[in-house]
Amino acid sequence: MERRIRLLGIFLMVLFLGLFVQLNRIQFLDASSLANAPGNSRNITTQFSQNRGAILTADGAVVADTVKSTDVYKYQRQYPNGPLYADISGYDSILYGKDGIEAYYNSYLTPHSVTPNSLSSLLNPTTAPDNVTLTISSKLQSVAASALGKLRGAVIAIDPSTGAILAMYSNPSYNPNLLSSHSGTTETKAWNSYIKDPSQPMLARAYRRRYPPGSTFKIVTSSAVYDHNPSLAVKSYPHVSSIALPDTTNRLHNYAYEVCGGQIGILLAVSCDTGFGQIGLDLGASSLASEAKSFGFNQTPPLDLYGVASATFPSAASFSTRLPTLAYSAIGQYDVAATPLEMALATAGIANHGVIMAPHLMSEITGPQANVVKKYQNHPWLVATSAATAAKVTSLMEGVVRFGTAGGIAIPGVAIAAKTGTAQLNLLASNQSSPNGNDNWMVAFAPANHPTIAVAVVVPAQPGMSSNSTGAQYAGPVVKAMLSAAVNTSSVVGG
Amino acid sequence: MGSRIAAMGQIPQRANVKRYTRQRKSELGMLLLASGITILAFLLASLGINSALPSNLIIVLVAMVALPLVVHIANLFLAPYADPALMPIVALLNGLGYVMIARLDPQEALLQGVWATLGVIAYISTLIIVNRSEILDRYRFLLALSGLLLLVLPLAPGIGQNINGARLWIRLGPVSFQPVEIAKLNLAIFFASYFIEKRDVLGAMGSRLSLRESLNIRILGPIATAWIASLLVMTLERDVGFSLMLFLVFIITIWMATSRIRYLFGGSILFVLGALGASNLFTQVNVRVTIWIDPWKYAQGIGYQIVQAQYALAAGGISGTGLGRGHPTIIPVVTSDFIFAAIGEEMGLLGTSAIVMAFLLIVGIGIRAALRAKSPFGSLIAAIFTMIIGLQSFFIMGGIVRLLPLTGVTLPFVAYGGSSLISNYILISILMRISDEGNRPDELENELKSRRSLLSRRAKTA
Numbered sequence: 001m002e003r004r005i006r007l008l009g010i011f012l013m014v015l016f017l018g019l020f021v022q023l024n025r026i027q028f029l030d031a032s033s034l035a036n037a038p039g040n041s042r043n044i045t046t047q048f049s050q051n052r053g054a055i056l057t058a059d060g061a062v063v064a065d066t067v068k069s070t071d072v073y074k075y076q077r078q079y080p081n082g083p084l085y086a087d088i089s090g091y092d093s094i095l096y097g098k099d100g101i102e103a104y105y106n107s108y109l110t111p112h113s114v115t116p117n118s119l120s121s122l123l124n125p126t127t128a129p130d131n132v133t134l135t136i137s138s139k140l141q142s143v144a145a146s147a148l149g150k151l152r153g154a155v156i157a158i159d160p161s162t163g164a165i166l167a168m169y170s171n172p173s174y175n176p177n178l179l180s181s182h183s184g185t186t187e188t189k190a191w192n193s194y195i196k197d198p199s200q201p202m203l204a205r206a207y208r209r210r211y212p213p214g215s216t217f218k219i220v221t222s223s224a225v226y227d228h229n230p231s232l233a234v235k236s237y238p239h240v241s242s243i244a245l246p247d248t249t250n251r252l253h254n255y256a257y258e259v260c261g262g263q264i265g266i267l268l269a270v271s272c273d274t275g276f277g278q279i280g281l282d283l284g285a286s287s288l289a290s291e292a293k294s295f296g297f298n299q300t301p302p303l304d305l306y307g308v309a310s311a312t313f314p315s316a317a318s319f320s321t322r323l324p325t326l327a328y329s330a331i332g333q334y335d336v337a338a339t340p341l342e343m344a345l346a347t348a349g350i351a352n353h354g355v356i357m358a359p360h361l362m363s364e365i366t367g368p369q370a371n372v373v374k375k376y377q378n379h380p381w382l383v384a385t386s387a388a389t390a391a392k393v394t395s396l397m398e399g400v401v402r403f404g405t406a407g408g409i410a411i412p413g414v415a416i417a418a419k420t421g422t423a424q425l426n427l428l429a430s431n432q433s434s435p436n437g438n439d440n441w442m443v444a445f446a447p448a449n450h451p452t453i454a455v456a457v458v459v460p461a462q463p464g465m466s467s468n469s470t471g472a473q474y475a476g477p478v479v480k481a482m483l484s485a486a487v488n489t490s491s492v493v494g495g
Numbered sequence: 496m497g498s499r500i501a502a503m504g505q506i507p508q509r510a511n512v513k514r515y516t517r518q519r520k521s522e523l524g525m526l527l528l529a530s531g532i533t534i535l536a537f538l539l540a541s542l543g544i545n546s547a548l549p550s551n552l553i554i555v556l557v558a559m560v561a562l563p564l565v566v567h568i569a570n571l572f573l574a575p576y577a578d579p580a581l582m583p584i585v586a587l588l589n590g591l592g593y594v595m596i597a598r599l600d601p602q603e604a605l606l607q608g609v610w611a612t613l614g615v616i617a618y619i620s621t622l623i624i625v626n627r628s629e630i631l632d633r634y635r636f637l638l639a640l641s642g643l644l645l646l647v648l649p650l651a652p653g654i655g656q657n658i659n660g661a662r663l664w665i666r667l668g669p670v671s672f673q674p675v676e677i678a679k680l681n682l683a684i685f686f687a688s689y690f691i692e693k694r695d696v697l698g699a700m701g702s703r704l705s706l707r708e709s710l711n712i713r714i715l716g717p718i719a720t721a722w723i724a725s726l727l728v729m730t731l732e733r734d735v736g737f738s739l740m741l742f743l744v745f746i747i748t749i750w751m752a753t754s755r756i757r758y759l760f761g762g763s764i765l766f767v768l769g770a771l772g773a774s775n776l777f778t779q780v781n782v783r784v785t786i787w788i789d790p791w792k793y794a795q796g797i798g799y800q801i802v803q804a805q806y807a808l809a810a811g812g813i814s815g816t817g818l819g820r821g822h823p824t825i826i827p828v829v830t831s832d833f834i835f836a837a838i839g840e841e842m843g844l845l846g847t848s849a850i851v852m853a854f855l856l857i858v859g860i861g862i863r864a865a866l867r868a869k870s871p872f873g874s875l876i877a878a879i880f881t882m883i884i885g886l887q888s889f890f891i892m893g894g895i896v897r898l899l900p901l902t903g904v905t906l907p908f909v910a911y912g913g914s915s916l917i918s919n920y921i922l923i924s925i926l927m928r929i930s931d932e933g934n935r936p937d938e939l940e941n942e943l944k945s946r947r948s949l950l951s952r953r954a955k956t957a
Contacts, residue, residue: 002866004751005878009862012885016855019889020848022896026808027844034809039794042806045822072825 048094048182049074053109053129055089055101058164058363061138063089064102069182077180083173084145087204088136088305088361091176095187100204101361104304105132108365108373128368135164135363135376140453140485144169147481151474153459154205154340157482160348160445160454162378163357165303167482168341170205172197207301207308210337211458214423214471215271216441217332219350219393222268224283224291226389232282233392237261237275245277245324252277252327255422256468268396269404271420273331280330285319288330295346295384296356302381303341303359311338333423344456347443349384350393351417351451356382398448405472406442409480414487417451418444418479420471425461437465442475446483453486455479518579518934519571525583526563533559533590536818540598540841543819549601558608559590562615573622574931578860581930584853585908585923589614589916591850592909595837596830598819603830603911610913614920621924628873628929635688642681645674646724650731675737676918679883680925682724683744687875690752694871735773735780736890736902742766743886748879787900800827804836804895808847815843830911832903835895847892850909854888857881861926867933869940877929880922 026034034040052075055063063085069076077092079085090100098106111127144155148171157167178190194202203209225232239261242251252274254260260272267275280288292313293299300310314335319326328334338346341359349356358381365374385393397417400406406418421441439461445454459465459474466473534556541549549555563586570577589611597604625631631638649655654665664671724741746762749755774780782797790798790805803826810821823829823837830837839847861881868874887904894901905915932940 001751001754001871001874001878004754005862005865005874008747008751008878008882009858012858012862012882012889013855015885015889015893016851016858018898019851019892019896022893022898023808023839023844023847023851026805026896027811027839027847028813031809031812034805037806039791039802040806040809042810042822042825045825049822072822 044094045072047110048092050111050127051075051129052077052092052111054131055085055109056131056133057085057136057138057141058134059138063134063136064092064176071182073182076182079176079180082175082177084141084169085136086173086176087170087206088134088168089176091179093179093187093191094182095184096179096191099307100305101132101134103306105362105365108132114368130365130367130373132365133363134361135159135162135166136168136361137166140167140482141169143167143481143485144478145171145173147478148459151459152199152205152462153457153475153478154209155455155457155478155482156206156340156344157453157455157486158344158348158359160351160451161357163348163359163381164363164376164378165359165361166453166486168206168361170203172199172201174201204307205340205458205460207303207305207339207341210309210311210339211439211441211460212334212336212423212425213311213332213338213343214421214439214441215273215276215332216343216347216419216421216443216456216471217330217336217338218268218271218276219397219419219443220291220295220297220346221276221279221283221288221330222264222393222396223295223350223385223389224288225264225279226392227291227385228287229283232279233264235282236263237267237272237278240274243274243278243327245327246281248324250324252324255424255470265396265399268419269399269402271400271405271422276331277327280327281323283330285323285326286316288326289313289316289319291385292336294382295349296342296382297336297338299382301339301341301345301359304362308341309339311342312336332421340456340458343441343443343458344454345381346384347419347445347456348451348454349382350390350397351445351454352390353387354383354385354390355380356384394448397444401444405470406444406476406479408472408476409442409444409483411446411480411484411487414446414483415448416444416446416483417448418442420476422470436461436463437467437469437474440469440471440474442471442479444479444483446487453483455482455486457482515571516575518576519567520579522570522579522582523567525580526567526586527560529583529587529590530560530563532587533594536591536594537597540594540818543817543841544598545819549597555597555608558612562586562611566615566618569619569622570927573619573626574927576934576936577927577931578864578934580856581860581923581927584856584860585920588850588853588908591838592834592906592911594818595834595841595909596911598841599824599830599834599837600911606913607911607916610916613913614916617917618920618924621921622928625925625928628868628870628876628925628932631684631876631925632688632691632872635685638681639685642678642685643724645678645681646727648674671913673912673914675734676914677921679737679741679744680880680918680922682741683748683879683883684876686745686748687752687879688872690748691872691875694752734903735770735783735900736904738773739766739770739890739902740883740886740904742769744879744883747882748875751875751878783900783902787894787897790897800833801895801897801901803827804833805897807836808839808896811840811843811846813844815839815841815846817841831905832891832901832910833895834910835892835906838909839895850906851892854885854892854907858885860930861885864926864930864933868929869932869935873929873932877926880926884919884922 052066054065057063062080064079066075066077079089088100090098090102092098092102108130111129114128140157144167148155152171154170155167158165174194179187181187239259241257241259242253244251254273260270261275297311297313300308314329325334329336345356345359358379360376362376364372367373394417397419398415401410401416401418405420409416409418423439425438440459443456445451457475457478566582593604593607596607649665664673746758749758774784786793786798786801790801794802807823807826818841821840823840826833826836838850858881861877865874865877868877884907888907890902890904891906893899905912907919
C-alpha cells in the first residue's frame, strides 16, 4: 500500500502543479491582456469607484460631490443643483464620458496618491482627490436661470478686472445626475431624450454656440473708429432710413425703416444701422478686421473648458470681392458670429481699460487637507484697445442706457454701460420679420466707472417669440436682473 | 465500580511520557505566526476598505489568538505526537478566509466566526471520541448507515432545500447545512474499513484476477453501491462536484486496498458514463461544461461569474490590489464558491500561490501520516482523507482558473460555509489522530496497549 500512497501523493502534486501553472498564466502572463479585454469593465468600475473631488462655487455651494453608494461602484457622483450648473460642471458618465469641469480638471478630481502625513497614512497609503472651487457665484447663477425663465438663451457674466466667470447659464439645461447614474438604462434614456430634444438642452450656448452678434458688435466698430480713424468719431452721418451699398443695387435699411443719423454717440445710442454701415465702409476692411481680431474674434478664448467655440469675423481680404458685406459686418451681421462668451469678453475688455483678462472658471484647487494645490493666476488674454479708446466707448455705451435703446435697464444710482443687439436672420429681405423673431442680444457692464461685472445675454430666435423682437425687449430684463444682483452683492461686500 | 478504581490504581505510572513534545513546541510557534499573519491581514483589510478599524476589533483579535491556542492545548493532551505543521496551516487558511469574508460581507463573517468556533469544538470532540483510529474501524456500519442517511436527508421534504439548482442543503430554523459534507467522511471510513478487511480475501485470489472473479459480488457489490450513491447525489441533488468526489473516493479506496488497477479504470469508465448521462439529462451540468470550454462567448450570461473571476485574478496581478482595495464583489456569490478569485484579486499571485502551497503542504503532511500510520486501516484512512481535502481544494481552485469545469464544492477552511468547516475540522482531527499514533514512541505505544488490555481484562472479570 505504501507505493500506492506515494503514487496518490504524486498524483495530487501534479494536480497542484497544474494549478500553479494556470495561476501564473492568468495572473502574470495574460494579466494585462485580460485586464484590457474588450468585455472587461473592471477599469471602468475602478474609475467610477473613486471618491471624486467636489466642485464648489466661489461662495461654497456644491456643484458636484460624491456620496457612498451600495452598488458595485461604492461611490455615486451627484449634482445637487444639477441643471443649474450643468453647462459648467458637465457630467461624469460611464457610457458617455465626461464633460465640463469634470473633464477639464479630471486629473485633480480623480483621487491620486497623497504624501503621508501620519503614521497611519504611512502604513496605509491613501489616495485622495482635490476639490475644485469655481469663480461662479451661486447667487448670480440662480439669478441668470430665473431671469431667463422659460426663454431659450444664454447668460454669461464676467468680472472684467480678473476674467473670472461669475455666472454662465444656458436654457434649457439638462440634468447631469441622470447621465452620471450607475444604471445604464437611466443614462441611455436621458441621453437619447436630450439628443432628440429640438430645444437642445445639452448645448452649452454660452460658449459653444455662435450667434450673429448684431448691433452689440458696434462696440467693436466704435473702438475701431477711435483706434484707426478718429476723424470718423466727429463726422456727422446723414439722417436716412437706408443707404446705398457699393457694387450693388441692394440698400442697407434701418430696423423698421427708422430714420437716424448724426455723430457716433447718437448713432450707438439709437443703434443706427445706416450710420454704422457707412462707418464700416469708411473704416475699411482691414481696420475693422484687425479690430475684431484684437477683441478676440477668430481666436479661441482660453476658458478652462473643452470645446470652446471661437467667434468669427471674415478676413480683410474676403471683403475685396464683396465690399457690400463690410457694411453688414460693421453692424455684426452677415458672416459675423460670436458666442455669448466672446461678446462678454469684448465688453469686459472695454470695461477693463482695453485689456481682456483671460476668462476662467477655476478659482483654486484645494487638496485633502484644504491646502491650496493650484490657484488661478489672473492674466491678460488680449489687449483689445487703448485705455483712452475704452474710456470713450464706455461713455458712448453709457449713452445707450441714458438716452438710447437700453434705457429699460437703468438702475437708479448706478452708471451702466450697455449695447443692445437685434440680429435679423433674413438679412436680404430686412423689411420682413422672421417668423420666430430675431437673435436678441444685450451686453453691459456696471458700475461704468469702476466695473465689477460684464454681462452678455442672448435670447435667440425661437418658437413663440414675437416676430419683431428686440434685444432690449428680450435680453434687457435678464441683463438688468444680473446687474442689480451683482451691484447689490458688491455694495454689500464693499459695505 | 470499586474494583475498577482498584484496577486503575494498579496501572504503572507514566513516568516516561513527555507531554510537551518536540512536535507541540514547534506547533505553538507556528500557530502564533499564523495568528499574527491573520491579525495583520485583518487590520490591513479593514483599513483598506474604510480607513478605519471595525468596532468588533477586540473580539475578533481575541478569537484569532484564542482559537489556535485552544487547539494547541487540546493537542497537548489529546494528540501530543501529531504533526506540528498541520494545525498552523489550517489556522492560517481559516484565518485568511475569515479576513476575506469579513472584507466582503461582515454579516457572513459573524456567522463564519461562530462556525469556526464550532469547528474547533468538533475538532476537539473528535480527538476525544476517536482516541484510537481503530474505533472508526469498529463502528463502520454505524458510520455507513448514518452516512447514507445524511446523503438522502436533503431529499426529505420540509427540511431539504435547493440552493443554486443543487438540492444539497437542509434547513433547520435559521441554519442551513450541507449533510453531504459529513456523509463523505462516514462513507470513506466505511469503505476503507470494508476493503481493508476484504483485502486478504482479494489478495488470496492471486495477481491474475480473472474477469469472472473480479465480477464477484464482494467487489462488485460495494462498487455498484458507490456508483449508485454517486449517481443518486448527481441526479437527485444535482451536484456534480460531490458526486465526483464520492465516486473518486470509492474507486481509489478499492485500488489502494487491493492494488487492482482495473478498478480504477473500470470505475472511471462508469463515472464518465454517468457524467455524460447527467450532462445530457441535466442542464446544470451541461451549462458548466459549456462555460468551461468557452466562457467568453457567454460572458454576459451563464459565463458571467467565471469570466468575472478571470478578470479579478488578472486585476490582482502578481502582488494584488491590496486587501480591501479590489472589486471582488463584482463576482456573484464570491464568499462561498469564488473566494479564491477574491484572494487572487486582492493578494495577487503571491496570495493564490500561498493558498495552493498551504493545501499542498496539507497533502504532504497527510501522505506522511498515511505512510507512518501504525495500522493499514489508519494508513488508508489518512491517504483517503488527504485525497478528499486535496481533491476538493483542487476542484474548486481548478474550476476557478478553468483547468476543469466548475463544481460547486467549497475551498476547505477558506470559503464561507458551516458544514464545510465542521466536516473539514473533523477530517483534520482524524488525520491528527493517525499522525499522533504514527509518531508515538514505541515504548509508549506498548505501555498504552498493555494498559488497555489490562483494563479490558479487569472490566470483563468485574
